[in-house]
Amino acid sequence: MPSRTPFSAPDAVSRPGAPGTRETMVGNDERFVLIGGGPAALSAARAYREAGGSGQVRILSADTEAPYFRPPLSKEFLRGDATDDDLPIESPEFYRDQRIDLSLRTEVTALDTEARTVTTSGGEVIDYTTCLLATGSEPARPPIPGADHPDVLTLRTAADSRRLREAADGVRSAVVVGAGFIGCEAAASLSRLGLQVTMICPEPFPQHARLGEDAGRELARWLKLEGVSVLTGTELLAIEDGTRIRTDLIPVLDVGFVLLATGVQPRVELAEKAGLDIGKGRVRTDEHLRASARGVFAAGDLAFAHNTAAARALKVEHWGEAEKMGGIAGRTAAGAPAAWDSVPGFWSTIGDRTLKYAAWGDGFDEARFIKHDNGFTVWYGRGGTTVGVLTHEADDDYERGSDLVERGAPLTEVVSVPAG
Ligand SMILES: Cc1cc2nc3c(=O)[nH]c(=O)nc-3n(C[C@H](O)[C@H](O)[C@H](O)COP(=O)(O)OP(=O)(O)OC[C@H]3O[C@@H](n4cnc5c(N)ncnc54)[C@H](O)[C@@H]3O)c2cc1C
Structure with a gap:
């Protein structure tokens, strides 16, 4: 039988637990265990605290570094215009002050939704009352x-x-x-x-x-x-x-x-082995990011989440949406109201040129390209309804685009406002 050890006092960053140990809840009866060290997991932990969640919070990340910004890795950081110091999303003090215990180099190898435990590759067994799966994706x-x-x-x-x-x-x-x-x-x-x-x-x-x-x-x-x-x-x-x-x-x-x-493929093996409902190769969730097992959430690239504005489940691989979904899962875990109810979007910068995109992202049958003096807008439609907008140097279109997509405005009524 693995021995039971109390949950350690949260340092900024803790070491992986000893093999064969088992951590249980002490004092507070709530224990939020987050699997993954990306934006979804971090923002879930942050939102849980902001919404008044007072249980113990532990992030288990296979990465060797504390959660960092991924978007610069193909841009400023790769070019040497940003340094290692620019990458961390939060300082060590944040984890200490928010009482978030961050365990790096800690790969979770099993999730038991009956026993409500996760097991790490080091053999540690950790109890949870609430668990978030945010293992993201990996290059295909x-x-x-x-x-x-x-x-x-x-x-x-x-x-x-x-x-x-x-x-x-x-x-x-x-x-x-x-x-x-x-x-x-x-x-x-x-x-x-x-x-x-x-x-x-x-x-x-x-x-x-x-x-x-x-x-x-x-x-x-x-x-x-x-x-x-x-x-x-x-x-x-x-x-x-x-x-x-x-x-x-x-x-x-x-x-x-x-x-x-x-391309990338979602890291879904853990969820599959745990028997969670899977859709489109991802973990199926409701609009609160709840997966099919009690107390289990999924967010970010891994999730195939119901979006209330779209009235269907969507798969997205965007930084801002991973943060948003994590935030919704964290607030829901803390008992606060939250739902995924907005149009997904992302920005991409190629050299110095930035594209902004807001769309359901699951297909179109018409694309209307409008050239502006310095940029362009593409409006996407499906069955005559606006389902997306892509802009370059046309922020007016980008800003109203989300509303038009959310309302399902007829594509014929969409008039592009040239960028000033
Ligand atoms: C180079 C690059 C540039 C990008 N640029 C943009 C951009 O400009 N705009 C945009 O919108 N999106 C961008 N993206 C996409 C964006 O980064 C992802 O959508 C986002 O990171 C997804 O967040 P996530 O938290 O779901 O997963 P991830 O960020 O993939 O994090 C997953 C975490 O889980 C950990 N993990 C995996 N398996 C386990 C396990 N079994 N146990 C414990 N931990 C585990 C990993 O180590 C990692 O820390 C970019 C991605 C890359 C790679």
């Missing part, structure tokens, strides 16, 4: 020969970004595979570091299916202006020895390194 590697070579890079963590920067030192060229936001941002940053960057893009334009042809053309133009060569309509076939790529159009391209930016 395409099923082609050589994609799992150790020299082939991906970008998710601060350590990945440092490694990428080191790889960029002393080489002249790189290939970025994939033209999603992380691929576009990283390609522009690497080009600004002086590398010859080639992007492999399977579609006719970057993000053609996701954002439409006109927005894709703009992205291709921006990448060109950033000095990135975009090989569109090109399929990656294999990577040899980590640095040579073969595509359907080019027999061999030999480069300094290869960055795979080929």
Whole structure:
């Protein structure tokens, strides 16, 4: 039988518990255990406290670093315009003052929703009354020969970004595979570091299916202006020895390194093994971010959460939404009213150009592109109803766009206000 140890007094950051130990609640009868060290988990812990939650709070994170900002990892941090000091979201004093016990290098390997325990890879068994799953996602590697070579890079963590920067030192060229936001941002940053960057893009334009042809053309133009060569309509076939790529159009391209930016997959194994309801490869939740087991919540990239404004469940992979969902889970856990009821959105910056997007994100059948003096707006519709807006230097459209999407305004009534 594992021995029971009292919950430690919260330091700013604690070490993983000893193997075979079991922590139980002492004093307060509420114990909020959060699995994950990203924005969803941190904002859940913060919101729980802000809403008056007085139980014990413990964040278990597999990462080696306290929760940090991920968006700069493909932008300022990768280019060296931001440093390690700019990354942490909160100071050590925050965790101490808020009585949030943060355990790093602590991977949770099992969730038992009957016994209400989680088990760590170190063998520690931790009781909870409320648990949040916020394990986020990880880079997906395409099923082609050589994609799992150790020299082939991906970008998710601060350590990945440092490694990428080191790889960029002393080489002249790189290939970025994939033209999603992380691929576009990283390609522009690497080009600004002086590398010859080639992007492999399977579609006719970057993000053609996701954002439409006109927005894709703009992205291709921006990448060109950033000095990135975009090989569109090109399929990656294999990577040899980590640095040579073969595509359907080019027999061999030999480069300094290869960055795979080929999408992400939610880390859902823990939830699956625990028997939680899964939808679209994610944890299904209600609008309060409650999963199917008592006392269990899920938030962020991992969640397939019901959005009351959309009247359906949505999957989103955006920083701000992870924070928002975490906040809703935290407030609900503290007994305060909260629901996911707004249109999801995100910003992306490629070089110096910023895109702002607010949309349900689950498809459109019409895209109306409107060019402004310095920017553009794309309005997205499905069945004649406005379902999204994408803007560059058109903040008026972005600001009213969320309302129009939320109201389901007819696309024909949407008139673009040119940016001043
Ligand atoms: C380079 C980069 C740039 C980005 N830029 C933008 C942007 O500009 N705008 C935008 O909207 N979005 C951006 N995103 C996406 C955004 O960062 C994610 O949507 C967001 O981080 C999701 O938050 P999360 O808390 O759900 O998960 P994550 O941030 O992925 O955090 C998951 C956490 O769980 C931990 N974990 C995983 N498994 C376990 C386990 N079993 N036990 C314990 N801990 C575990 C991980 O170590 C990690 O700490 C970017 C992402 C990347 C990688």
